[in-house]
Structures are given as structure tokens and as C-alpha cells.
Amino acid sequence: MIIKKFIARDFKTAMKQAKEEMGRDAIILHTGQVRKGGLLSFFSRPQVEITVAVDDSLKVSSDKARRNPVFPFSNSVTSKSKPVELELAAVANSDKREKELLDELQRMKQIMTDVKLKMYEVEFIKGMSENVQIFYEILINNKVEKELALKIVNSVEARLPSDKSNDENWAKDVCLHTLQEYFSEAKPISISNGEKGKLxxxxxxxxxxxxxxxxxxxxxxxxxxxxxxxxxxxxTYRVSAAEQLRTYAEIIDIPISVVFNTFDLEEAIKQxxxxxxxxxxxxxxxxxxxEHMEELREFIEIGKPHEIILVLSVTTDSNDIKNIYCKFNSxxxxxxxxxxxxxxxxxxxxxxxVYEVxxxxxxxxxGQNVPDDIEIPDPLYLAKMLLRRDEA
Ligand SMILES: Nc1nc2c(ncn2[C@@H]2O[C@H](COP(=O)(O)OP(=O)(O)OP(=O)(O)O)[C@@H](O)[C@H]2O)c(=O)[nH]1
Ligand SMILES: [Mg+2]
Incomplete structure (x- = not known):
């Protein structure tokens, strides 16, 4: 990547210089005004400065391309000395180059979006009261996604009465209240009176x-x-897996069936x-x-469960969780x-x-303790967890 500044009396001239020197593929990174240095600089007319960048490998190849344009199929007619394979290779190379270029552009677009989001974040947060800024930091440290955290603190700021903006307790209450709204009531397994065989x-x-x-x-x-x-x-893939559940079932004193196919599943459900x-x-x-997902789908079609519960570990990254959810939700x-x-x-x-799905x-x-380490979380409990600071 070559990056260069051009200064001229107006934008058009600066652009002309940039295009001549850097080629038509150059990308403008920045434009601004500058004054010439020296004692009288303050009184001089401002000049236009543009910063442009060009991928140097691209510049060489595109210059070459302009000098030696590739006409994919003309050679077989006009020149018998160049084998056709060479031409095909040239086409393949130019396709590869085009793909690399598109990838590079995509990467630059992503960088620009990230920079824009960062600038937006800084400006946005700077305008909020100090207590809300602290909550924003806590949410981010808790790995709440940036856009979601911004949305939350924006509602908190809007709800915080102006005469209470410096009151830490008020801010915390508003924050807890706002966060709770993002969670629905927990839905543990419930068995209605007289209901039997809930699967x-x-x-x-x-x-x-x-x-x-x-x-x-x-x-x-x-x-x-x-x-x-x-x-x-x-x-039934691992002997140890069935044994693990059998051991628990024996301790709790409940029946267990190990099922190998959909027919056995139907039988066990009836039993x-x-x-x-x-x-x-x-x-x-x-x-x-x-293949595994298909097999699971078959068991579910036959079993017709009343509830399907997806188990996810919080130690899994948010993006992986979303992908896992999408696959299982099918x-x-x-x-x-x-x-x-x-x-x-x-x-x-x-x-x-939960915000996404x-x-x-x-x-x-x-925790690993059976049966103690399990809880039914209400929205306030979840909101408090998210505002917990890591004391370490
Ligand atoms: N720290 C911690 N460990 C847990 C918790 N729940 C389960 N584990 C542990 O995680 C490990 C895997 O647990 P399993 O119940 O066998 O997981 P699984 O989803 O049935 O695993 P597969 O059948 O192999 O897919 C075991 O060592 C468990 O003790 C938890 O809440 N906290
Ligand atoms: Mg298991």
C-alpha cells in the first residue's frame, strides 16, 4: 500500500495530480485544508490537501494491464505463436486478481465501518452523564455487544431525570429497570395438574x-x-455416556432406557x-x-416432544452461540x-x-454439583448479574 499527500490550490488540481501519479485506482483517505508554512502563513490563502492510497501491487499490475490488455480469445485467430493455455492462464490470473481486489476492498470497508462505529461510540458516550458512562463500561466488560450496550445506555440516559444524573443510586436503579426489560420471565419446565407423559x-x-x-x-x-x-x-455413541446417565438414574431411583433407533424411542415413550x-x-x-442433525431431526419427528430445550454454555463466544442456535433452531x-x-x-x-433469538x-x-447447582433466573437477577463488576 502506498500512501501519499497532494497539496494544490483547489481540490480539482490536487485530484488531477494524484490521479496522474498514483493511477486511477487510488482511493482518497482524507481531504482537508492547509496553509503554507512561514511567517506570513496566517495571511496566506488556504490550500487543499488530499491523502490518497493505492495498493502498490495493484498499481503495477493495472499499469501492465493497460499496456498489454488481455483479449481472452482473440489470440487463437491473430497469433498462432501463443498457446491457448497461456491465454487461459492469463484469464485465470486476472480473475484471481479481481477477487483479491474485491477482498481488499471488503476489508477496507470493514475497517472504515469499525472506525465510524468507534467515533460514533466516543461521541455518543461523551455526551452522557458520568454514571451512565460507568455502566456502559461495565456492560462492555461483561461482553455485552457494543451496539446493544449503546442502545441500553441510551434508554437509561433518556430515562434519568436531569436533577438525578449525578446520583449513582438513581442511575443504577434506572439501569437495572432498563436491563430487566430485555429479559422475559423465566420458563422452567412445568407440569400441569393431571398431565402425564410430558416429553x-x-x-x-x-x-x-x-x-x-x-x-x-x-x-x-x-x-x-x-x-x-x-x-x-x-x-449410544459412547458406552460411557449411557453409563453416566444410568448412574444418576440409579441414585435418583428413576427408570432409564437406552434407545438405538426411532422404533425403540416410540416404544420407550409408550412405556x-x-x-x-x-x-x-x-x-x-x-x-x-x-448427518448428525438429520438423525436428531428424525428422532424429534417420531418423538413429538412437548418441549425442546437447547443447552448452551456461557463460556462459548457470542457469535458461535448464534451460529449454534441457528442450526439447532431448524x-x-x-x-x-x-x-x-x-x-x-x-x-x-x-x-x-436472548436479545437476538x-x-x-x-x-x-x-456448577457440577447434582442436584444443587441450578437456578431459575428472574429478569432482575439477570439484570443484576450484568451490572456486576469484576472485583479482581
Ligand atoms: N463448571 C461447570 N461444569 C459443568 C456444569 N454443567 C456441567 N458441567 C460439566 O461439564 C462436563 C460435561 O457435562 P455433560 O453433562 O457430560 O455434558 P453433555 O452436554 O451431556 O456432553 P455430551 O453428552 O458429551 O455432549 C462435565 O464435566 C460436567 O460436570 C456447570 O454448570 N458448571
Ligand atoms: Mg451427555
Missing amino acids: VFMVGPTGVGKTTTIAKLAANLAFTEGKEVAVITLD YGDKDLIFVDTAGRSPYHD IGIDKIIFTKLDETSSYGQILNT EKPIAYLTT
């Missing part, structure tokens, strides 16, 4: 805590609420028809593995469980996800 599928990527969460829920429902619970596992709740544990799926998702809250101090992923949270899990 709940637990799905999600590998290792997020599906089996452990089923064990926590089954134990709580059986011990605390006196419900009759059964579990079915479709995770447990008189139970209050049937959990179906599924094998961890890479959402990018179409089989239908009713609720979300976020796990491993004990493994992070930033909870922005939760807000970023608009699905209720059923539970949060906060």
Missing part, C-alpha cells in the same frame, strides 16, 4: 452439560416436587406414558455436522438453558443471545 428433549453441542442438567432436574423434580420421572438416552415427565438426553451434536427450539456460569465472570453472552430462559446452571 422434554435436551439438545445442544458437545460437552455443554446436557446430561448433568437432566440429572439435576430429574433429582429436583423427583425429590422436591414428588414427580414421577423417567429418562431415555439416545446417546413411560404414565410418568409425569420423560427426559430425552441426546448425544452432543456438532451443529455443522449435517429442528425447533422452545427454551434455552445456559450452563457453566461459574466458569466466567462476564455474562453478556446471555443478553446478546427472543426465546425464554428455562434455567441457569452454576
